[in-house]
Amino acid sequence: MEHYNMNLTLKVWKQKNKNQQGHFETFQVKNISSEMSFLEMFDVLNEQLIAEGKEPIAFDHDCREGICGACSMHINGRAHGPWHHTTTCQLHMREYKDGDTIVVEPFRANAFPVIKDLVVDRSGFDRIIQAGGYISVNTGNAVDANALPIEKHDADEAFAAAACIGCGACVAACPNASAMLFTSAKVSHLALLPQGDPERSIRVENMIRQHDKEGFGGCTNIGACEAECPKGISLENIARLNREYIAATFRGGSKNSV
């Protein structure tokens, strides 16, 4: 593959903190290599800003290999940018050409308040998990791992749901800012496994209650979440969540929920 350099115009959201109003600022970056990752391009910009005595742009990032779920930019109107099944940190600059203008915003949702610039507060996801996204088993209580065979198909489906990295792209992509894909991925992962069966009713009810309490919107089956999810979490999980929820209501699970 031929490598090339490019000059770009960036329009980036700047916001001091959650209480102040934000705005777009325009920056120029030069000699960006097509081999850089999108975040390395931001590193170049930030080094340039520091050299000029200005404040760098704050953004979340950590593993830079697409698995920790920390990076979160909304790039030209799309969560994690244009590449399919790709987080921002894995997007590479060969996507762009000399002279391009790129608009970068934080993930936008009422339930994700901006901390600074492109950094948002996604702690609502932790609280949804706290509401029931687990199996209640204390350390030391487990039977032998092979005591309970699990059909390969179910195990694979559970794995596919468990691949969620909790990045919040589903929320950012959804016109309702719903976190239903995130919530349903955990409900599905645990409901598909026999170990998760005893708590399935109380789990789905409590997690949905917390989801709503956090201010995430309702699901209206638009599907943008699935399209933008970097890990390919399927909409089927939302259908499964709905089945779980209805079944829980019939089972009277609500009397156990809090």
Place this chain on the structure above:
Amino acid sequence: MTLNSKIPSGSLESKWKTYKSTCKLVNPANKRQLEVIVIGTGLAGASAAASLGELGYKVKTFCFQDSPRRAHSIAAQGGINAAKNYQNDGDSTYRLFYDTVKGGDYRAREGNVYRLAEVSANIIDQCVAQGVPFAREYGGLLSNRSFGGTQVQRTFYAAGQTGQQLLIGAYQALERQVALGNVTQYSRHEMLEVVMVDGKARGIIARNLVTGELERHFGHAVLLCSGGYGNVFYLSTNAMGSNVTAAWKAHKKGAFFGNPCFTQIHPTCIPVSGDHQSKLTLMSESLRNDGRIWVPKKQGDNRKPNDIPEEERDYYLERRYPAFGNLVPRDVASRAAKERCDAGYGVGASKQAVYLDYASAIERYGKVEANKLGLENPSKEKITELGKGVVEAKYGNLFEMYEKITGENPYEVPMRIYPAVHYTMGGLWVDYELQTTVPGLYALGEANFSDHGANRLGASALMQGLADGYFVIPYTLGNNLADDIRTKAIPTDHPAFVAAEKEVSDRINKLMSIKGTESVESFHKRLGKIMWDKCGMARNEKGLKEAIEEIKALRKEFWSNVRIPGEINEFNPELDKANRVADFIELGELMCMDALNRNESCGGHFREEYQTEDGEAMRQDDKYMYVAAWEYKGESQFELHKEDLVYDVVHPTQRSYK
């Protein structure tokens, strides 16, 4: 001070059992009065915090990430070892113990490693009970794969995302304890000091990374589960935020640092593409099962890889190590790649890479598939097509990642790979109870030095993190806290807290007042270059001595010319980074001193002066069969303490893979 490793007496098999049945206990009512601080929420931290919360301790967790789920354990790909013997291939606790001691080139403690092997099977049970979706066979039972340095299949895995699934399991257990009120979690917080009261660790000073405020937190004990320090090299497979700060603060408060120079360079990573490079990405060790590694036979050969005919390729691992071929341990494979590149046979634009080629695997699998389908005289194209399908099923996600990063299709063109810093075997010195030389201060997981000797085997890091957190610390912490049940929570206006907070704020003020001209990132890069060139894959006396002087000069420059934008009391990632880089610089010096002291080659530590005629590592067991535990004595002053390693069961031999 003499180091007491507190290994229980008795036979290897009985040590841990005896310890567990005779250690002191804390009753439930007293546990509720005892507070424990856990730094870091990776596999070790999350599993420890969850288990201690379940027992009834009052736990606080701290992580610098925005959620405990993002700790870097999440990025582990290949798998986790356990002596389950589900494959009936002769595995046992003893074999896992033996492989680990040998793999570590006889620089680990027998007692600790045996315990690790012993609890490994419980880890898999625990994880399955939590809902960790390990790979399964059609019969519904768990699947295993092989990994380097072993002859059995004992690695459990969840595609190429084993670390993620294990961490999410531990994270869910942790969040459950948060919901129950047993654990309070502090995300976007970084520990910046240990608070000592009457010679014991009794709390921490943490910085809230959103507001910049300093906070005081009391704990009867402090657990450091803060991971490794590979980022001292700037470029590594670690996450951008991974740092040594918590461990280094502990070191400066009296915790000895064990074997700091033992670092693991992983052979199969995507090579550096330019000066802009911010981190390196690992390609799982499992790729060496089927891929063949080669360079051109001719120096500086600029032809495209597919234009170089078979007879002009040097499959140097197969040539040098016919018995193990491409599956030699990590340290050996890494050094061999460096040797070829240094000799001028490297490939790619930088010439710092070798090829990992799947063409013959694709052909081999393709023929097998064609046979299965009963195809007569299949065309070459058909075979390639079928073979690609098999390779995709096995390694698809890794190939996809390679293509995203490099823009090249590894099904068509051989991958370019080069070794990269991946893991640090060294860490805080701990005894059998995981307690450092500071009473009340513990280190778990990669943050401690204990189980991997001079080289870690693949799929053993996850095992150790979870062993320490789920199955070791719940016992050993209780044994020590049983003596603390009358200690009331110390109010955080105690003079020790006030003084520790002042120390931290003075340092931050000093950093911010420098107002120099060079960015933190630039200093970090310069440190990394010194470390990689002179304390990396190969080290020698001259280079290490130079490195020590260069690092001292760099530190001086850092403290007089670093530029940190922004304010103290706000979200300021540059300030966070400056705090970490300042500590990395000090650690770098100690690593070079340790490497200089160890006049031998063992595991990941290769001293050029100590090699056999054909370039293999040469240990000096009579002189260096000890743990080097360094005590901090002041700026650039470290005192060496030795813990002799005694091998009662395993007999150390020179490793050979020919």
